[in-house]
Amino acid sequence: MSRFRPPPWFVLLLPAIIILSAVVLIPLLLSLYSSFTPYRLTRPETLYKWIGTYNYEKAIESAHFWAAFGRTILLLTIALNLEMLMGLGLALLVNKVTYGQRTLRTVMMFPMMFSPILVGFQFKFIFNDNVGLVNNALQSLGLSNVAIPWLVDGQLAFFSILVAEMWSSTSVFAILILAGLFAVPRDPIEAAKVDGCTPWQSFRHITLPYIMPFIYIALAIRSLDVARAYDIVQIMTNGGPARRTELLWTLIGRTGYVDAKMGYANAMGYISIFLAIFFTIYFFRKLNAARSELGMAG
Amino acid sequence: MAKVNLRKVVKKYGALQVVHGIDLEIDDNEFVVLVGPSGCGKSTTLRMIAGLEAISDGEISIGERVVNDLPPRNRNISMVFQNYALYPHMTVRENLGFSLKIAKRPQEEIDRAVEAAAQILSLSEYMDRKPGALSGGQRQRVAMGRAIVRHPDVFLFDEPLSNLDAKLRTQMRTEIKKLHQKVKSTIVYVTHDQVEAMTLADRIVIMRDGHIEQVGTPLEVFETPANTFVATFIGSPPMNLLAGRVADGEIAIEGGPQIAVPDPFSGKVVNGQEVILGFRSDNLMPAGHAMPMEGGFTEFDMKVDLSEPLGTETLLFGSLAGKEVQAKMLNPRPVSDGEELRFQLDLTRCHLFDANSQQSLR
Numbered sequence: 001m002s003r004f005r006p007p008p009w010f011v012l013l014l015p016a017i018i019i020l021s022a023v024v025l026i027p028l029l030l031s032l033y034s035s036f037t038p039y040r041l042t043r044p045e046t047l048y049k050w051i052g053t054y055n056y057e058k059a060i061e062s063a064h065f066w067a068a069f070g071r072t073i074l075l076l077t078i079a080l081n082l083e084m085l086m087g088l089g090l091a092l093l094v095n096k097v098t099y100g101q102r103t104l105r106t107v108m109m110f111p112m113m114f115s116p117i118l119v120g121f122q123f124k125f126i127f128n129d130n131v132g133l134v135n136n137a138l139q140s141l142g143l144s145n146v147a148i149p150w151l152v153d154g155q156l157a158f159f160s161i162l163v164a165e166m167w168s169s170t171s172v173f174a175i176l177i178l179a180g181l182f183a184v185p186r187d188p189i190e191a192a193k194v195d196g197c198t199p200w201q202s203f204r205h206i207t208l209p210y211i212m213p214f215i216y217i218a219l220a221i222r223s224l225d226v227a228r229a230y231d232i233v234q235i236m237t238n239g240g241p242a243r244r245t246e247l248l249w250t251l252i253g254r255t256g257y258v259d260a261k262m263g264y265a266n267a268m269g270y271i272s273i274f275l276a277i278f279f280t281i282y283f284f285r286k287l288n289a290a291r292s293e294l295g296m297a298g
Numbered sequence: 299m300a301k302v303n304l305r306k307v308v309k310k311y312g313a314l315q316v317v318h319g320i321d322l323e324i325d326d327n328e329f330v331v332l333v334g335p336s337g338c339g340k341s342t343t344l345r346m347i348a349g350l351e352a353i354s355d356g357e358i359s360i361g362e363r364v365v366n367d368l369p370p371r372n373r374n375i376s377m378v379f380q381n382y383a384l385y386p387h388m389t390v391r392e393n394l395g396f397s398l399k400i401a402k403r404p405q406e407e408i409d410r411a412v413e414a415a416a417q418i419l420s421l422s423e424y425m426d427r428k429p430g431a432l433s434g435g436q437r438q439r440v441a442m443g444r445a446i447v448r449h450p451d452v453f454l455f456d457e458p459l460s461n462l463d464a465k466l467r468t469q470m471r472t473e474i475k476k477l478h479q480k481v482k483s484t485i486v487y488v489t490h491d492q493v494e495a496m497t498l499a500d501r502i503v504i505m506r507d508g509h510i511e512q513v514g515t516p517l518e519v520f521e522t523p524a525n526t527f528v529a530t531f532i533g534s535p536p537m538n539l540l541a542g543r544v545a546d547g548e549i550a551i552e553g554g555p556q557i558a559v560p561d562p563f564s565g566k567v568v569n570g571q572e573v574i575l576g577f578r579s580d581n582l583m584p585a586g587h588a589m590p591m592e593g594g595f596t597e598f599d600m601k602v603d604l605s606e607p608l609g610t611e612t613l614l615f616g617s618l619a620g621k622e623v624q625a626k627m628l629n630p631r632p633v634s635d636g637e638e639l640r641f642q643l644d645l646t647r648c649h650l651f652d653a654n655s656q657q658s659l660r
Binding site: 185187190191192195201205206209293295 | 348349350369370371375376377379381382383384385386387396397400401428429430431444448454
């Protein structure tokens with residue numbers, strides 16, 4: 001009697017295969033499949049109706065979707081650049097501190113320790129037009145005598161979200177860039193000083209190339225973060241007013257769970273994934289280029 | 299091309315003083331080597347000249363300018379660092395031309411200067427490589443090239459050869475010497491290696507614990523050391539030092555032979571004075587295997603504990619008055635350990651130091 005004996009490599013990999021299938025592969029395939037159906041959470045039988053690429057066409061033709069898409073890219077671009085510059089400045093300052101630097105580094109990481117949901121609530125309060133800190137301060141200082149509708153006006157709301165986002169995440173850049181600054185050898189900097197560089201020139205020509213890889217790592221991590229931004233926006237404005245701060249994932253989340261149109265939400269999700277993939281590849285390319293520039297590429 | 303003057307230069311780190319008011323005048327086009335054991339303040343002194351360390355007191359001038367408060371970029375100096383300190387993200391060409399680019403010189407001028415430096419240091423084949431793709435010796439040459447393209451007033455070398463292997467070090471030493479002949483300029487060079495100091499320097503500055511012990515040409519410091527520290531630091535093997543007491547024109551080595559007070563010192567010692575007698579192994583040789591002694595000499599017996607044949611000569615290790623003493627044997631014959639030989643000590647080349655101050659009695 002000959003029994004089927006699977007090859008050893010398969011047997012050894014089986015636990016991993018089972019776990020990965022259960023956790024990643026099957027949900028992924030299921031969601032991909034459901035994006036080709038009119039699946040609604042409230043009507044399970046709709047999962048078995050094939051409608052081809054209808055959901056994708058609908059998403060591509062939807063102005064709301066593209067508005068959210070564009071707004072996400074806008075937030076990503078502005079937030080990442082500002083966070084990078086501020087993180088760099090913060091790191092350079094902290095790097096100069098000789099006494100109490102360890103404490104300062106810990107303090108710098110505090111914003112990262114808060115749940116984004118709480119950050120959202122906190123900034124919702126800070127920017128509240130009646131009882132918020134910002135308006136209160138502006139009025140007490142006599143800079144304004146009206147209640148500025150921070151979270152109601154579309155552009156101001158976007159700005160408020162940006163501030164909350166930066167408050168919570170600038171330290172990611174600061175910490176990573178600071179690590180980069182620690183790794184910069186002292187000798188080339190001194191050589192540059194002797195070679196006639198002003199402090200700005202030695203930063204620009206020597207220090208910056210050394211910390212570029214760290215900046216790109218931070219950018220890659222944060223681009224994924226912002227591309228899936230949901231929590232802060234959900235709490236502060238819920239995508240409103242009138243969709244004016246709608247981002248991709250608040251739109252997708254609402255479509256899937258509030259409107260229960262899971263098939264359509266999944267289709268939008270798959271299109272959005274490309275955004276994240278694009279930024280990841282882009283920043284990793286940059287990272288490798290910066291590393292090989294320094295002769296560190298393997 | 300400029301003089302460098304240090305006047306009462308002091309360096310303190312908080313309460314800790316590491317350089318104690320040193321005075322030094324370095325001439326135009328002079329090659330001065332600062333030498334001393336680690337921690338003697340030689341690198342700190344160099345870095346103060348460069349402006350990488352602030353000076354705590356005193357005055358440093360380059361040319362006619364006092365540079366105490368000038369940042370390094372305004373001092374018109376070049377520095378070669380121990381670990382090369384090349385810019386890893388630039389090619390050799392960019393490394394060489396960086397200082398001129400920063401100074402916003404026209405591109406043709408940069409190209410010409412870089413080409414010339416590459417020629418002098420035979421770097422032309424590697425111009426488009428990055429430092430990561432170069433060997434240690436090549437990196438060192440790039441570092442030197444980077445220094446010479448600027449035509450600085452003063453070159454500063456901070457232990458430039460200590461990261462190279464022995465063979466390359468000898469070779470680069472010669473290149474630095476040649477470089478100094480080709481590119482006439484003032485050089486201040488720091489090393490802990492007395493051979494480097496002896497071979498390169500016009501003048502050697504020997505430092506210890508933040509003080510200058512002696513300044514002089516290589517031969518001066520070798521032949522007339524100012525104190526016992528210089529005597530043992532310069533020259534290899536180090537000078538033999540024996541403690542003794544002066545009595546009636548002779549030095550009584552405790553538990554050893556009586557040795558006449560060498561001529562240059564007669565009249566400079568008094569009876570009963572505690573002294574240290576110093577002599578190099580080249581001046582203590584077994585009778586029959588020695589240079590002909592032209593001046594006064596003395597003879598005594600000594601047991602040889604160990605011998606190291608070097609071919610043309612043999613180093614002999616014995617002991618006098620409980621201290622190890624090294625001697626040399628010319629036209630050597632095999633010597634067995636424990637053999638007792640008659641030694642001749644050339645008195646004209648002996649040194650005498652005061653036992654208390656350790657200073658030369660010359």
